[in-house]
Amino acid sequence: MEKSELSPLDPSSFSRPELAVVTNIAINLNVNFDKKILAGSVELTVKKVSEGVTEVVLDALKLNIASVYNAETDEKLKYEISDHVPDYGSKFTIQLPETDREIFKIGIQYETRPDATGLQWLSPKATAGKKHPYVFSQFQPTHARSVIPCQDTPGVKTPYTATISAPQEFTVLMSAIRDGTKELHGGKLSHFVQKVPIPSYLIALAVGVLQSRQIGPRSHIWSEKEIIEECAYEFSETERQLKTAEDICGDYVWGIYDLLVLPPSFPYGGMENPCLTFVTPTLLAGDKSLANVVAHEIAHSWTGNLVTNRNFEHFWLNEGFTNFIERKIKGRLESPQCQDFEAYIHVSELEETVNRMGKTNPLTQLVLNLKGVHPDDSFSIIPYEKGQTFLRYLEATVGGPEVFEPFLKTYFDTFKYKSIETSDFKSFFENYFSEKTDISSIDWDTWLYSPGMPPVIPDYDKSLATACDEVAEKFLNWNGEESIPITSKDKENFRTAQLIYLLQVILQAPAQPIVKLQALNDVFSFDGVKNSEIKFRWLRICIKSHWEEKVDTVFSWINIIGRMKFVRPLYRDMFSWEQMRKKTLENFKANRQYMMHVSAFTLAKDLHIED
Ligand code: BES
Ligand code: ZN
Numbered sequence: 001m002e003k004s005e006l007s008p009l010d011p012s013s014f015s016r017p018e019l020a021v022v023t024n025i026a027i028n029l030n031v032n033f034d035k036k037i038l039a040g041s042v043e044l045t046v047k048k049v050s051e052g053v054t055e056v057v058l059d060a061l062k063l064n065i066a067s068v069y070n071a072e073t074d075e076k077l078k079y080e081i082s083d084h085v086p087d088y089g090s091k092f093t094i095q096l097p098e099t100d101r102e103i104f105k106i107g108i109q110y111e112t113r114p115d116a117t118g119l120q121w122l123s124p125k126a127t128a129g130k131k132h133p134y135v136f137s138q139f140q141p142t143h144a145r146s147v148i149p150c151q152d153t154p155g156v157k158t159p160y161t162a163t164i165s166a167p168q169e170f171t172v173l174m175s176a177i178r179d180g181t182k183e184l185h186g187g188k189l190s191h192f193v194q195k196v197p198i199p200s201y202l203i204a205l206a207v208g209v210l211q212s213r214q215i216g217p218r219s220h221i222w223s224e225k226e227i228i229e230e231c232a233y234e235f236s237e238t239e240r241q242l243k244t245a246e247d248i249c250g251d252y253v254w255g256i257y258d259l260l261v262l263p264p265s266f267p268y269g270g271m272e273n274p275c276l277t278f279v280t281p282t283l284l285a286g287d288k289s290l291a292n293v294v295a296h297e298i299a300h301s302w303t304g305n306l307v308t309n310r311n312f313e314h315f316w317l318n319e320g321f322t323n324f325i326e327r328k329i330k331g332r333l334e335s336p337q338c339q340d341f342e343a344y345i346h347v348s349e350l351e352e353t354v355n356r357m358g359k360t361n362p363l364t365q366l367v368l369n370l371k372g373v374h375p376d377d378s379f380s381i382i383p384y385e386k387g388q389t390f391l392r393y394l395e396a397t398v399g400g401p402e403v404f405e406p407f408l409k410t411y412f413d414t415f416k417y418k419s420i421e422t423s424d425f426k427s428f429f430e431n432y433f434s435e436k437t438d439i440s441s442i443d444w445d446t447w448l449y450s451p452g453m454p455p456v457i458p459d460y461d462k463s464l465a466t467a468c469d470e471v472a473e474k475f476l477n478w479n480g481e482e483s484i485p486i487t488s489k490d491k492e493n494f495r496t497a498q499l500i501y502l503l504q505v506i507l508q509a510p511a512q513p514i515v516k517l518q519a520l521n522d523v524f525s526f527d528g529v530k531n532s533e534i535k536f537r538w539l540r541i542c543i544k545s546h547w548e549e550k551v552d553t554v555f556s557w558i559n560i561i562g563r564m565k566f567v568r569p570l571y572r573d574m575f576s577w578e579q580m581r582k583k584t585l586e587n588f589k590a591n592r593q594y595m596m597h598v599s600a601f602t603l604a605k606d607l608h609i610e611d
Contacts, residue, residue, distance in 0.1 A: 006088070007153060010311035011370045012142050014082070014091035015151035016057040020048050022151045023103075027162035031172070031207050033133045036114035036121040042148055043071045045158075046096070046104045054096055056106070059145035059152035061089030061118075064111040070097045071105035087374045087601075089145050108149050117597035118143030120265060126594065127208065127263050128226040132169065134208035136262055136278070138271060138596065141312050141375035144200035155310045155419045157197035164190050166207050173222060175204035175273035177255055194274065196253060197417055199308050204273035206260055215259075216242070218252075223261035227281065231261045234284050234291065237333070241295045244329045249302040250409050253416075257301070259294065265562035267599045269293045272300030272322075280563045282532035289496035289531060292330060292342070299325035306416040312375040313368045314421045320366070320387015325408075327388065328401075338497070340461035343388065345501050347457055348508060350385040354453055357382075364451040366390065367422050376598055377605065389454045390447050394429070396458060398437050407432055422448060468498050472505040475520060476512075484519040491524060496531060499524070503537035511544045536566045543573045551580065559591050562599050572606055585609070 007013045024045035029038040046056045060081060068079045078095040096104055112119065122134040137147060145152040161179075164172045168188050172181075176194035183189075194203075212220040213232040216239030223231045238259065246252050258276045261284070270293045271278040277297040283290040303321035331339030354364050362369060363378050366386050370378060395404040411428060426444060433439050446455050474485045491499065503526075506512065521527055526538040539557070542550040554574060558567045574584040588607055592600040 005091070006371075009155055010153040011372075012088070012312055012375050013151070013153035014057060014059050014088070015153055015156070017049070017151050017153065017156045019050050019053045020046050020056040020096065022056070022058075022156060022158055023047050024158050025148070025150060025160040025203075027148065027160060027164075027203075029162070029164055031135065031164060031166040031170070033121070033135070033167070036135075037112050038116075038119075038147065039111040041107055041109045042150075044106045044108070044150070046106055048096070048102045056094050056096060056104075057151075058092040058094065058149050059089055059142075060092040060149045061143070061146035062113050062116070063146070063149055064113065065092075065149070066109040066111070067107075068094055069107045069109075071107035073097070077106065087376070088142070092149055110149065112147050115597070116143075116146040117601075118146040120596040122263055122265065126265060128224040129209060132209040134206075134263060136206040136208075136266065137204050138267060138278075138598065139203055140201040140271065141315075141379075142201070143598070144203055147205075148200070148203065150200045152200045153311060154199035154201060154308050157199050157308065157417065157419060159197050160192075160194045160203060162192040162205075164192070164205065164207070166190070169209055170207050171210040171222070173206045173210070173258075173260055173276055175202055175276050177275060196274065198274055198305065199419065202272070202274055202305060204271070204276065204278065206262070206278070208263075210260075212258075215239070216257075218242070218256050220256075220258045221261065222258060222276075223281075224263075227261065227284065230284055230286075231259075234286070234288055235259055235294055237288060237291055238294060238298075240333060241291070241298050241329055244332050245295070245298045245301065245325065247332070248325060248328055248405060248408070249299070250412055252301055253306065254301060257298065264560050265594065265596060265599075267562045267564050267596045269563060269565060270297040272297045272305060274301070274305050280561070282561055282563050282566070285496070285531040285533075287496065287531075290533065292326060295329040295333075296322055296326040299329065302412045302416075307412055308419040310419040310421045311370070312378070313370050315368070315375075315378075316366050316383035316387035316390075317420065317422065317425060319384045320391060323384045323388040324391040328405075337461050337463050338495075341464040341497060341501070343392065343458075344460040344462060344465055345497070345504065346381070346385050347389075347460075348504060349381060350389075351453065352508065353381050353385075359452040361451055365449055367448045376602060379602075386454050389457065392458045393447075393454070393456050394442070397439065397442060398433050403437075464495070464498060465501060467494070468502040468505065472502055472509075475506065475516070476509050478516065480513050480516045480519075484516075484523065486520070486523050488523055496534070499531075500533050500537060503534065503541060507537055507541050507544065511546075512541070514545055514547050517542060517545060517547065532561075532563075532566065536570070540569060540573055543570070543577060546577060546579070551583075555587055559587070559594075562595060564599055564602060567599065568603065568606055571603055575607055 022044045026043040029040035068077045080093045082091040118137050118139050124130050127134050165187050166172050172190035174192040176192035179191040179193045181190045210222050211225045211228045212222045215221050219238050221231045254274050256275050260278050266280045299322045304318035309317045327339045327342050364382050471490050529535050539554050558570050574580050
């Protein structure tokens with residue numbers, strides 16, 4: 001066998017769970033802020049799957065392994081770590097103890113490295129309190145292996161327990177049930193239990209000086225104390241969202257649903273870590289208008305966390321379904337018009353993405369081929385939006401929500417605690433519906449394997465879009481000479497989502513003269529707006545018109561926030577503005593050291609920097 005051959009079941013992992021599989025993980029780590037490392041051990045329970053197997057194969061990404069041993073006898077075990085393959089790490093092969101047993105406990109003593117791709121170590125300066133350091137993890141898609149030696153493939157799901165030691169003043173949180181803390185000579189031990197089997201990418205850790213507030217019967221919000229009240233207000237709808245999700249999907253099996261609001265460098269909007277969703281502080285709009293991200297992460301409690309994609313080629317089974325459920329939650333909590341508006345807004349964003357990536361780019365397929373493509377490179381809104389469009393189409397084809405929602409519940413119930421691929425979904429769908437209705441018109445191959453836009457765009461309700469289209473048209477047709485044909489009356493009844501859509505339409509039109517943008521700003525006061533989705537689109541519009549005055553605002557924002565949804569397009573826009581290219585590259589080079597690995601890695605590619 002080639003030393004660094006990837007798994008036949010998962011093109012992003014070296015592990016070989018079809019030979020011997022990890023069935024439990026017990027983590028025991030110390031947080032060392034001075035050295036920026038985690039040090040300690042993990043104990044893996046391993047089960048032989050095939051006859052005659054003598055080794056277990058794991059993933060490891062630049063871990064410093066000190067020793068590997070039989071955890072029941074302490075006897076040392078032989079192991080081998082293959083050469084490092086950039087971005088993927090190494091194949092970590094451990095010789096199993098020589099007995100007839102089927103189940104083993106293997107201990108690994110090790111340390112992470114300060115540049116572990118799955119962790120971000122923040123200096124006090126990068127926190128709200130400015131006094132204490134902070135560390136948080138982001139393991140999806142394949143960064144768990146930089147922190148924990150494991151079978152880092154979503155095809156393997158295990159329960160886990162953890163004991164983390166940290167200095168006294170810090171709070172340790174994980175994607176698990178908190179199981180008490182103990183003082184220990186000047187430090188503190190925190191215990192955690194996650195009984196539900198989860199893929200490695202859902203293990204999560206955050207350590208900082210934190211506070212909490214209860215925001216619901218099963219929910220606390222956690223953040224630094226400076227923003228805790230703001231956070232408690234912004235996410236006060238959490239329990240209503242949870243109940244609505246349960247109504248659609250079935251019982252919530254994870255016990256608690258807490259939220260952690262991270263420092264601004266967190267690279268995503270949200271991450272569905274079980275029991276403890278991680279979110280970006282860019283959701284703090286002051287009016288709860290961006291809380292749909294929480295609904296999205298709640299929906300993952302079924303789609304992704306209970307029914308999991310077997311590997312990231314089938315990522316749409318996680319994200320497309322989650323987007324679809326997120327919008328159903330919106331439909332029930334707000335209105336069917338709002339649900340459709342959300343879907344409709346994203347059609348044009350999907351178009352923008354398909355055009356940018358190229359209509360024949362294989363990465364615009366719903367099901368991907370990730371051989372030789374790192375999942376961090378394949379990330380886009382395609383699986384989200386094309387995925388939800390496909391589900392909307394399937395729902396309409398079989399007769400609407402009354403028929404499709406019971407199907408969804410059965411699907412979750414059938415595949416909970418499992419990892420599946422697209423063919424599992426397809427056969428289940430066909431078995432369920434073939435007797436009940438005519439499904440012969442569904443062109444599965446085109447939906448799943450053709451690049452470009454979806455073959456069908458559902459006929460979404462456009463009532464909320466029409467008012468914005470009218471304002472946008474008035475603005476775009478205005479010659480910029482007489483006074484602007486828009487008044488504050490025009491926006492009087494606009495919801496935040498409509499302002500976002502209005503800006504999206506203007507952004508997609510040709511660049512506008514700066515005088516027109518100034519007049520628009522006089523009416524809408526986009527400058528200085530707190531809502532990050534509005535600010536993002538407004539700044540893009542300004543950059544498109546080469547409005548030099550706005551450049552400083554753009555840089556100071558992207559140097560604070562790490563959310564790639566905003567930072568990547570803004571960097572790309574600045575880069576394509578010829579006059580600003582040099583400054584943009586310099587800005588990136590000066591700031592990449594403060595970014596999480598995934599942001600620095602993807603931005604370097606966006607900016608065509610080779611190193
Ligand atoms: N699971 C994703 C975030 C993610 C995906 C991290 C792939 C790493 C690799 C999360 O649920 C997500 O989709 N977040 C979105 C929320 C939005 C679609 C509502 C985000 O970060 O913007
Ligand atoms: Zn998601």
